[in-house]
Amino acid sequence: MTLDELVEIYERRAARPYGLEGVSQLEHALQTATIAQDAGQPDTLVVAALLHDVGHMVHGLGENPAGTGVDDRHEALGAAALVGLFPDSVCEPIRLHVAAKRYLVASDPLYHARLSKDSIVSLAVQGGPMSNVDMNTFSAETWFQHALSLRKFDEEAKIPNALTPSFRDFLPLLEACRLSR
Numbered sequence: 266m267t268l269d270e271l272v273e274i275y276e277r278r279a280a281r282p283y284g285l286e287g288v289s290q291l292e293h294a295l296q297t298a299t300i301a302q303d304a305g306q307p308d309t310l311v312v313a314a315l316l317h318d319v320g321h322m323v324h325g326l327g328e329n330p331a332g333t334g335v336d337d338r339h340e341a342l343g344a345a346a347l348v349g350l351f352p353d354s355v356c357e358p359i360r361l362h363v364a365a366k367r368y369l370v371a372s373d374p375l376y377h378a379r380l381s382k383d384s385i386v387s388l389a390v391q392g393g394p395m396s397n398v399d400m401n402t403f404s405a406e407t408w409f410q411h412a413l414s415l416r417k418f419d420e421e422a423k424i425p426n427a428l429t430p431s432f433r434d435f436l437p438l439l440e441a442c443r444l445s446r
């Protein structure tokens with residue numbers, strides 16, 4: 266994956282719907298990044314927020330695989346696609362953002378009630394709430410806290426017609442966080 270390919274993905278392919286919500290993949294990405302930025306998060310976590318669902322756009326499983334009972338493993342696909350371009354501080358929160366949802370649902374009874382419809386549907390195909398053993402393993406991950414933060418921004422970023430910067434506005438941040446060639 267190159268930066269040019271990312272721009273191509275977000276400018277050409279990301280206008281499609283995001284799961285069952287009334288926002289496109291592009292709107293969801295820009296909102297997640299903007300929420301992270303407004304929360305004063307490090308640049309690498311803002312970039313992770315921007316790109317966290319890129320895995321949905323690098324497979325051929327259609328617009329809403331979770332709705333048909335398929336886990337597209339987009340967190341792993343996305344992290345794997347970005348691993349040569351960005352450091353672990355970007356790729357690892359992306360890889361762990363679905364696990365973070367499963368962790369939060371298991372650890373906080375109120376979190377499930379706050380999930381959007383599409384998140385509840387996808388939770389079922391992603392394995393449901395974590396077991397205690399998996400929670401222990403997950404909480405030992407180096408990027409555990411960043412993954413939890415990312416997942417919380419993700420859930421908030423589903424607001425139809427919210428105003429955000431454009432994808433190109435984030436290019437300087439992408440350039441600053443990328444691995445040197």
Ligand SMILES: [Fe+2]
Binds near residue numbers: 317362
């Ligand atoms: Fe996701």
Ligand SMILES: [Fe+2]
Binds near residue numbers: 293318419
């Ligand atoms: Fe997301």
